Amino acid sequence: MSDKILVAYATRTRSTAEIAQAISATLAENGSQVEVRPIQEVTDLEPYRAIVLGSPIHDKKWLPEAIEFVRQNQAALSEKPFAAFMVCMALTMKNQNYHQMAVEWLAPVRRLVEPVSEGFFAGVLDIESVSSALHQSIFRVSVWTGVWAEGDHRNWEAIRAWASDLSDKLQAPKP
Template sequence: MPDSVLVAYGTTNGSTARIAETIAEVLRRDGLRAEALPARTVGSVAPYVAVVVGGGLYAGRWQKDARRFVRRHEHDLAERPLWLFSSGPLDPSASERDIPPVPGVKKAMQVLDAREHVTFGGCLEEGAKGWVARMILRSGKGGDFRDFPAIEAWAARVGSQLVGVAGRT
């Protein structure tokens, strides 16, 4: 998809994928060409004029596929408009205040000159993979804390900044 926007994401249980798909959907609704893809499947960012990268937060770090994507494509990401998002707090805190990026994401923001980072609430529900996820669920701390109106508003803001950068459909 030449002249389009890539929304790459790292997810373990699918919550971050749904956020990325929502962001791409809003960008398309605003007239941009956009696609959401798992970060591990992206071979090159060369066809894209801008990139949004998101990762689920696990123990204070971005999900491994998001971390690897940023390292693997560091040079190309630094040459195009870039936004980052995280998903993870399993409480309403992300809807109540700005949550700064975790240290690894903050470093990536600086190295790549990312335009913005936002943290959205996460989602952890029955059937989630991983020992830690199961422990969290057993302790009663799971749930869906994604704020889709806030996600859509942020995506629209990204889209407004991209007008004239990415090709229109």
């Protein structure tokens, strides 16, 4: 097996893709060989020593293709160090109860494969780029009522810190 780490992601409007790139860059700076790929391009996990997988949250869930990826690759992911991250807007909210709720959105992933580490990152809200009219309306109300604010809420320092900590966690072989 090679010494390569795969950072795979699902995305709709690229904010998760850019987080995956940042994670990959940090892992590489820490001496790992890394490949970053959208999950649609990943057909075989055999070449990788460890896998990091991320998805944005839509309607309180990972994107369907991301959870399907875990389901399809459950056996392979269970044998290797596997880390998961999610990107969402609830983590921008002041009320910490919403943060606790967001942590539970990874439960379906945990039930399939227990990650060695989990990353929770605030994302981007750009209402014009949202394809569904219904979601656009819901998000406009959220902005009017002060629940969410439009813009890029990604905390690159927190993302790099998680990735840096990950380097060690991905080294350890699965018990």
